[in-house]
Amino acid sequence: xxxxxxxxxxxxxxxxxxxxxxxxxxxxxxxxxxxxxxxxxxxxxxxxxxxxxxxxxxxxxxxxxxxxxxxxxxxxxxxxxxxxxxxxxxxxxxxxxxxxxxxxxxxxxxxxx
Amino acid sequence: xxxxxxxxxxxxxxxxxxxxxxxxxxxxxxxxxxxxxxxxxxxxxxxxxxxxxxxxxxxxxxxxxxxxxxxxxxxxxxxxxxxxxxxxxxxxxxxxxxxxxxxxxxxxxxxx
Numbered sequence: 001x002x003x004x005x006x007x008x009x010x011x012x013x014x015x016x017x018x019x020x021x022x023x024x025x026x027x028x029x030x031x032x033x034x035x036x037x038x039x040x041x042x043x044x045x046x047x048x049x050x051x052x053x054x055x056x057x058x059x060x061x062x063x064x065x066x067x068x069x070x071x072x073x074x075x076x077x078x079x080x081x082x083x084x085x086x087x088x089x090x091x092x093x094x095x096x097x098x099x100x101x102x103x104x105x106x107x108x109x110x111x112x113x
Numbered sequence: 114x115x116x117x118x119x120x121x122x123x124x125x126x127x128x129x130x131x132x133x134x135x136x137x138x139x140x141x142x143x144x145x146x147x148x149x150x151x152x153x154x155x156x157x158x159x160x161x162x163x164x165x166x167x168x169x170x171x172x173x174x175x176x177x178x179x180x181x182x183x184x185x186x187x188x189x190x191x192x193x194x195x196x197x198x199x200x201x202x203x204x205x206x207x208x209x210x211x212x213x214x215x216x217x218x219x220x221x222x223x224x225x
Contacts, residue, residue: 033213042217043202058212090156094206094213098144098164102204102213104157 002026006091006105013081013112021076021108023091029103031094032074034058034066036087037107043090049074050096081112115140117205119216126193127224134188134219136203141181144206148177148188151200151218160201161188165208193223 007022025032030051035043045058049068063085065077074093078085089108094100116139126132136146145164149157161170161177163186169178176189186203202218 035215043215045212048212092157092213098166098208099162100145100206101159101162102147102206103159104149106156 004091004093004103004105006089006108008108009106010109011111013078013110015081015083015112017081018077018079019081019110021078021089021091021110023074023076023105024072025074025091025093025103026072027093027095027103028071029093029095030071031096031100032068033092033102034064034074034076035090035092036060037090038087046076046089078110083112086110086112115205115207115214117203117214117216119201119203119219121219122217123220123222125222125224128193128195130193130223131189131191132193132221134190134201134221136186136188136216138184138186138205138214140205140207141184142207143181144208146177146179146186147204147206147213148175148186149202149204151202153199157202190221193221195223195225197221198223 004025033048034046044060047066049055091105094102118137147162148160163179174191179186200218200220204215
């Protein structure tokens with residue numbers, strides 16, 4: 001009963017480094033999302049995917065890249081990390097349609113120094 | 114563009130009180146509305162999902178209502194407990210378009 005799994009839970013990066021946040025879901029959901037949440041702020045959509053091979057930008061895509069080669073996995077790549085990317089990152093997935101309940105991972109806390 | 118507003122941003126109540134959290138949205142063309150709970154430093158836990166064809170959903174001490182015509186949803190918490198202290202967020206999903214829009218949340222503190 002894993003749901004949405006994110007790794008790593010915590011990471012410290014130096015400015016200019018790159019890394020990938022992993023996200024996998026075992027519910028066979030077509031729709032997957034990456035959000036970031038800054039302290040005291042709401043969730044901002046970075047990228048989303050409506051199925052394997054299909055991705056699109058959200059509100060704040062700059063500095064990030066995604067891929068969706070399988071239904072299960074939706075990794076988020078940070079290139080040339082900047083202090084502005086210090087945040088908590090959440091991956092989520094859902095089915096389509098009116099009954100589609102959104103499920104979240106536990107989050108990945110990233111600090112860029 | 115869909116905008117979701119939650120007022121108040123913070124709420125403090127004594128234990129045992131019944132309370133209502135509000136969520137307003139600007140575009141009534143939605144598939145569903147979902148309420149979440151977020152504890153400090155944790156992820157989001159789904160509480161209730163109301164489909165656009167439904168008026169309300171109940172789970173234990175929680176009852177969520179939806180009025181699409183007025184662009185409003187409320188989350189009613191009965192007999193509040195200190196363990197209910199958390200931030201509550203609502204999110205709306207539009208049809209045929211998969212970007213879910215979140216409100217900024219209401220931070221609830223239940224005082225023993």
